Amino acid sequence: MPELPEVESARQALESALDREIQAVDDNDEWVSRPHRPGDIARALVGGRLVAAHRRGKTMWLDTVGPDGEAGPPLGVHLGMGGRIIVTGPDGERGGGEPVRPDRTPRKAEWDRFTMTFTDGGQLRLFDKRRLGRVRLDPDLSELGPDAETITREEFRTRVGRGRAPVKARLLDQSVLAGVGNLLADEILWQAAVSPSAPAGDLDGDTLDRLYAAMQRAIAGAIANGGAHTGEVNPFRHADASCPRCGAPMVHGTVGGRTTWWCSAEQS
DNA sequence: AACAATGTTCAGTC
DNA sequence: GGACTGAACATTGT
Numbered sequence: 001m002p003e004l005p006e007v008e009s010a011r012q013a014l015e016s017a018l019d020r021e022i023q024a025v026d027d028n029d030e031w032v033s034r035p036h037r038p039g040d041i042a043r044a045l046v047g048g049r050l051v052a053a054h055r056r057g058k059t060m061w062l063d064t065v066g067p068d069g070e071a072g073p074p075l076g077v078h079l080g081m082g083g084r085i086i087v088t089g090p091d092g093e094r095g096g097g098e099p100v101r102p103d104r105t106p107r108k109a110e111w112d113r114f115t116m117t118f119t120d121g122g123q124l125r126l127f128d129k130r131r132l133g134r135v136r137l138d139p140d141l142s143e144l145g146p147d148a149e150t151i152t153r154e155e156f157r158t159r160v161g162r163g164r165a166p167v168k169a170r171l172l173d174q175s176v177l178a179g180v181g182n183l184l185a186d187e188i189l190w191q192a193a194v195s196p197s198a199p200a201g202d203l204d205g206d207t208l209d210r211l212y213a214a215m216q217r218a219i220a221g222a223i224a225n226g227g228a229h230t231g232e233v234n235p236f237r238h239a240d241a242s243c244p245r246c247g248a249p250m251v252h253g254t255v256g257g258r259t260t261w262w263c264s265a266e267q268s
Numbered sequence: 269a270a271c272a273a274t275g276t277t278c279a280g281t282c
Numbered sequence: 283g284g285a286c287t288g289a290a291c292a293t294t295g296t
Contacts, residue, residue: 003274031292058275081275082294131292132275165286174276181274228274257288259272 001229002079004148004179005222007058010085014053014062014077017087020118022046032113032126033135041075044137045116048072050124056147057178061139076139080132083113090121148179149219156212161203167211168196169256180215182258184222187231188214193266196255237261 002010025042027033033041045064052063058079064072079085107127114126114135126133146155159176160167170176171185180188189196191214194207203211222228232244241250241261248265 001274006274078275081273081292129292129294130273130275134276163285169286172275183274258275 001082001084001227002058003181003184003222003228004058004219005184006227007055007060007079007179008149008223009226010077010079011053011055011060013085013087014050014060014124016089017062017116017118017122017124018050018053020120020122021049022116023119024117026112026115026117027135029113029131031131032128032133036136041114041135041137044073045075050075056141056144057174058181059139059141059144059178061141073137074139076134076136077126078134079126080128080130080134082130083126083128083133086123086125086127088122088125092122143175144178145174145176146178148177148215151177153209153212156215157205157208160200160211161205161208162201164199164201166197166255167194167200167203168258168260170200171211171215172256172258179219181228182260183228183231183234183237184215184218185256185258186237186261187218187228187233189267190233190263191218193263195267196260196262233261 022045025045027036027041028038030038047067048065050062051065054061060077062075062077064075066072111127111129112125113128113131113133116124126135145159156177160170163170168185168189171180171188172182188211192210194211218231222230236244236250242248243250243263243266246263246265248263250261251264252259252261254260
């Protein structure tokens with residue numbers, strides 16, 4: 001599920017885990033917790049607490065303090081391709097930040113890849129069937145571009161509008177701009193009526209501004225409606241679909257290494 | 269069985 | 283050496 005909108009909702013869920021004493025940490029999944037060894041994260045955090053939940057693009061990190069109140073190592077959290085954050089209270093009920101839509105995903109215990117238990121009995125869990133999520137101490141954020149939700153129009157123009165790579169690849173490049181994923185990218189390009197494979201450096205200022213406006217709307221809409229999959233074109237990303245705006249056939253291919261759908265008439 | 273999946277990363281190539 | 287591409291990563295669902 002996770003693109004910027006889903007990650008923002010996960011970040012909000014993490015806020016209900018703040019200021020609670022950490023009693024235990026299960027960091028035994030060596031893939032999800034790489035490059036740490038099992039027990040490394042537990043040793044660093046047990047006895048302390050989380051004090052703030054941040055997000056940039058699809059990456060989250062939690063500020064921590066030790067038992068003495070001194071700052072501890074930040075804990076980075078990434079949801080990968082399908083991870084989710086679950087925070088429970090003392091009696092096991094769900095914490096805040098739950099998805100707008102009810103969720104029927106089965107909760108197999110083996111899909112909990114990382115678990116933090118608080119002294120009040122509640123938990124913070126990274127639930128991820130595909131196991132591409134990640135948790136690590138002192139995450140490196142230096143390769144991340146500015147957040148897609150707050151980047152300025154000028155910055156968007158100069159960062160996105162360059163290079164020979166397809167504009168979609170540019171939108172997906174997290175070092176250019178952090179937060180846009182595959183569905184959001186297709187939605188933005190369709191809203192702005194721009195071909196996904198147009199070389200980014202060829203786009204004029206008006207086109208880049210249109211992309212910027214479309215991105216802002218797409219992100220705000222997705223946050224309000226519960227996810228990147230709620231975009232307007234999303235229902236038309238399948239064979240035999242017609243563009244909901246002009247009726248021309250929707251077509252697909254691979255652009256920027258990802259499956260891409262676009263309107264054969266308006267985005268040529 | 270083969271392939272795609274709302275993501276990231278690393279090894280290659282130009 | 284930077285920019286760019288494609289495969290690999292772990293796992294599930296179609």
